[in-house]
Amino acid sequence: MKTKTFANIRVRAAVAALASVLVTACYEDKGNYDYHDLDKVSIDTVGTDVQPEYAVMRFDTLELSPDVYFNGQKVTDDTDVPLDYQWTIFSAVSGTGANAVIDTIGHQRRLKTVVSRTGGNYLVQLVVTNRRDNIRSFLRIPVSVSEVFDGGWMVFYERADVPGTSDLALIYNPWTKLHANYNRSYTNLYETTNGTPLEGSPVRCLDIAVSLASGNNYVGLCTDKTLVGVSENGILKALSFADFFHAAPSEEAPVWYGEHGSGVMSGQSSEVLINGNKVYTNTYSFSASEGRNTRFGVAKFADGIGTLAPWNAEVPNTLNYGIVVYDQTYHRFRYAAYNDARLQEFGEQDLSTAAFDVNNTGMELLMADWGRGTSQAVSLRPYDYLVMARGSERFLAVANFATTNPESTNIGVGLYAMNDLCPDVADITSFAASHVGSFVYYSAGSRLYDFAYDSQQPASIVWEAPDSEEEITCVRIMKYYHGTIYGYGLVPKADNLVHIATWNETKREGRVYQYLINPASGILNTDSHYEYSVPGRVKDMAWKFSMQ
Numbered sequence: 001m002k003t004k005t006f007a008n009i010r011v012r013a014a015v016a017a018l019a020s021v022l023v024t025a026c027y028e029d030k031g032n033y034d035y036h037d038l039d040k041v042s043i044d045t046v047g048t049d050v051q052p053e054y055a056v057m058r059f060d061t062l063e064l065s066p067d068v069y070f071n072g073q074k075v076t077d078d079t080d081v082p083l084d085y086q087w088t089i090f091s092a093v094s095g096t097g098a099n100a101v102i103d104t105i106g107h108q109r110r111l112k113t114v115v116s117r118t119g120g121n122y123l124v125q126l127v128v129t130n131r132r133d134n135i136r137s138f139l140r141i142p143v144s145v146s147e148v149f150d151g152g153w154m155v156f157y158e159r160a161d162v163p164g165t166s167d168l169a170l171i172y173n174p175w176t177k178l179h180a181n182y183n184r185s186y187t188n189l190y191e192t193t194n195g196t197p198l199e200g201s202p203v204r205c206l207d208i209a210v211s212l213a214s215g216n217n218y219v220g221l222c223t224d225k226t227l228v229g230v231s232e233n234g235i236l237k238a239l240s241f242a243d244f245f246h247a248a249p250s251e252e253a254p255v256w257y258g259e260h261g262s263g264v265m266s267g268q269s270s271e272v273l274i275n276g277n278k279v280y281t282n283t284y285s286f287s288a289s290e291g292r293n294t295r296f297g298v299a300k301f302a303d304g305i306g307t308l309a310p311w312n313a314e315v316p317n318t319l320n321y322g323i324v325v326y327d328q329t330y331h332r333f334r335y336a337a338y339n340d341a342r343l344q345e346f347g348e349q350d351l352s353t354a355a356f357d358v359n360n361t362g363m364e365l366l367m368a369d370w371g372r373g374t375s376q377a378v379s380l381r382p383y384d385y386l387v388m389a390r391g392s393e394r395f396l397a398v399a400n401f402a403t404t405n406p407e408s409t410n411i412g413v414g415l416y417a418m419n420d421l422c423p424d425v426a427d428i429t430s431f432a433a434s435h436v437g438s439f440v441y442y443s444a445g446s447r448l449y450d451f452a453y454d455s456q457q458p459a460s461i462v463w464e465a466p467d468s469e470e471e472i473t474c475v476r477i478m479k480y481y482h483g484t485i486y487g488y489g490l491v492p493k494a495d496n497l498v499h500i501a502t503w504n505e506t507k508r509e510g511r512v513y514q515y516l517i518n519p520a521s522g523i524l525n526t527d528s529h530y531e532y533s534v535p536g537r538v539k540d541m542a543w544k545f546s547m548q
Helices: 002-026 189-194 483-487
Strands: 041-044 054-057 061-064 067-070 083-091 103-106 111-114 120-130 136-146 153-159 165-172 184-186 202-207 218-223 227-231 237-239 254-260 269-275 278-284 323-327 332-336 364-375 381-390 393-399 412-417 428-433 440-444 447-451 460-464 470-477 497-504 509-517 524-534 536-543
Touching: 041 120, 041 136, 061 120, 103 111, 153 202, 153 497, 153 509, 153 524, 165 189, 165 218, 165 509, 165 524, 165 536, 189 227, 189 237, 202 254, 202 536, 218 254, 269 323, 278 323, 381 428, 440 470, 447 470, 460 524, 470 509, 470 536, 497 536, 509 536
Parallel strands: 054 136, 364 428, 428 470
Antiparallel strands: 041 067, 061 111, 083 103, 083 120, 120 136, 153 165, 153 536, 165 184, 202 218, 218 227, 227 237, 254 269, 269 278, 323 332, 364 381, 381 393, 393 412, 428 440, 440 447, 447 460, 470 497, 497 509, 509 524
């Protein structure tokens, strides 16, 4: 039985083999094969300027030009080879908290790119692909990115390419950053860091110094749609609107974001927000190390309050006021005591000594700034300078909220008629007050005027835009609200530098000009200046604090 079985198997195997031979004999191979030796592609950095690793500042330009060889021949820009190039940058670390995004940054053999990734350790990779066989060759180079924006000048503008949104620029040069020996400017920082521009038109940018420790503060960016806080070292969104509050209001409609207090009274300075015609304050303590750990509380309230102006008295050096605001409807100032929720009227004013009645000015507040007060320089006891309107008339009102109290009878210390002395004041577009000299700047059209109010002489033109189509949109003098930081000498060119922002509607272009000034007279030194292009209409500018 076993013999018969094995015999049958052998017969079947022979028949199968014969069938296979017959099928093979009938098949004609019509394939067209192009056999060739495998191409040899190599990437070499020996003898080039390519370093083994790099450490760069964020937004620096990285240039890499490795040698590529194809079948032993060095590839040049004119060489016809079937090679594709792709440069990418990605995180050198993985796991929790790592940024897993891979950005393509180039498609040429030579790389020249601005490194916009936030601070961290990355790998820059070149992949060379042979289109003939899809074989790839690789080069990886470690790149460490530092993003510490320590100091500088902030420029807050409405995007020309995306109207109704805002973005931030930073300017670094020897005039705006201590010990800087370079000249750099960075634009569209908010979108570059966070993916999209900031919603809304700009209202204010402000760096409130809660802590002397680097990295513990944030920059507040306020638009007419929202308020956000971004990290001071990287412009990364750290606080949304709701994060500023214990219980956020349902309506996001900011008109003002400010500071109250000179920073030297620990626990007596406040962050200020006017939102939906309600005033919120956040009292904080200035610390050598600790960061922000407080939030806005309940809104202030008052009987018969009208529409509030986008303003507050920012630098009172007294414990008598927790907040001072202005009621546009009823033409009056109102205050609340520290940690008090009620807005109150001031005591009766003696108009034989007071220049105007803070409880009934009869005027609309147009724009304001703090400036020269009861003392100058680091003592920081400034007055508030306010451009006010009564019909077609314009006035410069000066109020002392620095050393008075709510019962003082002469808080209004000065009132100067501007119409006869200040050309074009009816068309005023921006305003800045000197902290150390008896003058103010105001702009109209393409001209900047210097008004020495104490002298009662006509205002003089101190600067005019190089293009008549440029309208001055913002003027700021280099200063900072924090008296201690002034005292440490950390504000570069304090009171000696003016920043002028313009907008050209025809060209859809913004510009920022910087000039050193005579701090006593306001006359500009035009022998040298810095000038920058800004991709939008500038609404606000401010110094970015840093312990440098």
